[in-house]
Amino acid sequence: xxxxxxxxxxxxxxxxxxxxxxxxxxxxxxxxxxxxxxxxxxxxxxxxxxxxxxxxxxxxxxxxxxxxxxxxxxxxxxxxxxxxxxxxxxxxxxxxxxxxxxxxxxxxxxxxxxxxxxxxxxxxxxxxxxxxxxxxxxxxxxxxxxxxxxxxxxxxxxxxxxxxxxxxxxxxxxxxxxxxxxxxxxxxxxxxxxxxxxxxxxxx
Amino acid sequence: xxxxxxxxxxxxxxxxxxxxxxxxxxxxxxxxxxxxxxxxxxxxxxxxxxxxxxxxxxxxxxxxxxxxx
Numbered sequence: 318x319x320x321x322x323x324x325x326x327x328x329x330x331x332x333x334x335x336x337x338x339x340x341x342x343x344x345x346x347x348x349x350x351x352x353x354x355x356x357x358x359x360x361x362x363x364x365x366x367x368x369x370x371x372x373x374x375x376x377x378x379x380x381x382x383x384x385x386x387x388x389x390x391x392x393x394x395x396x397x398x399x400x401x402x403x404x405x406x407x408x409x410x411x412x413x414x415x416x417x418x419x420x421x422x423x424x425x426x427x428x429x430x431x432x433x434x435x436x437x438x439x440x441x442x443x444x445x446x447x448x449x450x451x452x453x454x455x456x457x458x459x460x461x462x463x464x465x466x467x468x469x470x471x472x473x474x475x476x477x478x479x480x481x482x483x484x485x486x487x488x489x490x491x492x493x494x495x496x497x498x499x500x501x502x503x504x505x506x507x508x509x510x511x512x513x514x515x516x517x518x519x520x521x
Numbered sequence: 522x523x524x525x526x527x528x529x530x531x532x533x534x535x536x537x538x539x540x541x542x543x544x545x546x547x548x549x550x551x552x553x554x555x556x557x558x559x560x561x562x563x564x565x566x567x568x569x570x571x572x573x574x575x576x577x578x579x580x581x582x583x584x585x586x587x588x589x590x
Contacts, residue, residue, distance in 0.1 A: 414556070470547075
């Protein structure tokens with residue numbers, strides 16, 4: 318079931334103004350349709366310009382293979398979220414609340430909110446587009462994950478594996494780089510309770 | 522988040538376990554039961570799909586299959 322969580326604003330780089338946006342818990346047919354008909358063709362077109370997945374980082378398109386529709390329905394422990402503006406899905410996120418635990422020594426073993434997938438629409442990404450449209454979809458979704466986790470008493474503890482193209486995005490937000498995870502073949506990042514509180518205070 | 526209330530009847534031993542886990546996980550009893558439900562749901566769905574659920578020792582890589590009744 319899709320539920321409105323709140324109204325936010327995304328900065329429209331084209332107009333220099335903030336546009337109203339809405340954050341939803343749960344994805345519906347419109348979100349899946351946006352992904353299949355608007356996101357996926359753009360991702361496929363851009364990724365075809367690169368000869369390898371590593372090189373695709375330059376186009377901010379290493380997530381082109383993510384199957385949002387299949388993935389969102391694959392795990393009972395997933396919660397899905399979308400940010401919409403201008404009648405279109407501008408960002409998507411899947412979090413897992415049951416199958417991951419904290420790794421940082423200060424919170425090792427405790428439950429946490431694990432961000433399985435998070436992405437902004439292709440036309441909002443620097444590197445993908447010379448003239449990206451909205452700024453802030455990723456931050457809005459991250460704030461949503463932290464708030465959702467806090468509501469479930471996970472206290473803002475949040476973890477994720479980052480695509481190489483996104484690694485520089487997470488540390489300035491308060492995530493700690495916990496090193497390379499051989500099992501996932503990606504860097505693992507984690508946020509502490511204190512860092513989550515700081516991030517959310519800055520977002521208000 | 523929508524919330525509904527229910528009464529849970531537990532034995533002394535089960536209540537002690539709930540208290541202990543709640544303390545160790547740093548959560549209220551309600552949050553702990555919610556997390557336990559999510560985990561149980563996920564494990565149940567995997568087993569129903571024919572998958573096996575293991576715990577693995579990080580150093581020795583020894584695996585033990587979780588038996589879910």
